[in-house]
Amino acid sequence: MARKKTLGFYSLDPSQHTVLEDSQGLLTGALVSGLGFYLLGRVGLLTGGTAGVAFLVHYAFNISFGLLFFIVNLPFYYLSFKRLGLAFSAKTFVAIGLVSVVTEIERRFLLIDYLHPFWGALMGGLLLGYGLLALYRHRASLGGVGILAIYIQEKFGIQAGLIQLAFDACVMAAAFLVLDWHVVIWSILGAVILNLFLAINHRSDRYIVVR
Structure with missing residues (x-):
C-alpha cells in the first residue's frame, strides 16, 4: 500500500514527487544548468544537442543564446508529448x-x-551534468534530440545512442566552420565530461525518469 504524503509537500514514496518537490527540482536544475551554459559561453565553448546548435548560431550571428535555445527546442515538444506524455513535456517546457x-x-x-x-570545459560540463541529473530525477529534460532519437529508434530500429552521438558529432564538425580548432577540442572535452558524469550517476534501474 502506497504511503501518504507528509504535510502536503514531501512524498514518502521515493518514486513519486509532490508539486513542491518537482518545482524545486526544476528550478535548481535550471539554475545549475544555466550556470554551466554561462561558463561555456564565457570562454566561447559549446556542447552537444540542441544547446550546441544554439551556441553555434549565437557565435555566428551574435543572437541571444537564451532565445535561440528556447526556439531550437520548439519543434521537439510535439514529439515529446506523443512519446513521453503531457507531464514530462510540460516540465521540460518549463525547464x-x-x-x-x-x-x-x-x-x-x-x-x-x-x-x-580547460576549467570552463570541466566545470561547465560538470554543472550541466548536475543540472540534467536534477531534471531527470523530476522527469524533465533540457532538449529534444534525445526524444527524436527515441522516436527514430522505435520507428526504424536504429539505436538512440548512435543517433545522439551522430547528431553531436555533426554539431562539433560544424563548429570547425565557426570556431578555432582548439576551442572545438575544449568543447569536445566538456561534452565528454558531461556524458561520462551522466553515464556514471544516472541509471534507470536506480531512478526512473519517465513512468
Missing part, C-alpha cells in the same frame, strides 16, 4: 524556459574576468 531566462540574466549577477578554457 527550458527557465534555463533560457537564467542564461540571459546571469551576467547581471556574475562577472568572471578570466576563465581558462
